[in-house]
Amino acid sequence: MFALISKINPGAWWLIFAIVTDVLSTFYSAKGNGLVNKTAQGIALVLYIISFACAAIALKYMQAGILYVLWSGVGVL
Template sequence: MAWILLIGAIAAEVVGTTALKMSSGLSRLVPSLIVGVAYVLSFTLLALAVRHLQVSVAYAIWSGVGTAAIALIGWHVFGESLTVAKVSAMLLIIAGVVILNLTEAR
């Protein structure tokens, strides 16, 4: 159940950050409301997830997967650049999350 909460927290954070881009600096009402609701939901779900997961692992996954997802959304939806450096950074984030999860199993 904790992993489902964490996935929900990641999804809500990605929605909130995407809406943040669409809000034009919080000047558009509907995207701005989505930002607020999505971030509150994300932090609530993350708080519930860390009741049963190590905070270091949960936070690393939440921030890492969210960062990688936003980079891909920025590239695909908003036409932002996706350079070798950005892809390398995302792979390093994924590697870090995998290593954190492997150390949790010990």
């Protein structure tokens, strides 16, 4: 199993982390109820920044079209 994990493209790991942080940021953004809950909105903002940074790192390893389709498609689900 560890051999399989080590063979996966590093860009895929960065993309998975970007997707997870994107989904969490969307959750916290909805939980923020506009600007009523500023803590939740602050967490959402930090998670969005992390998500974009991870996607930018993943771009070094994969094509932009593939990355964007997977990132936005899975993030919507």
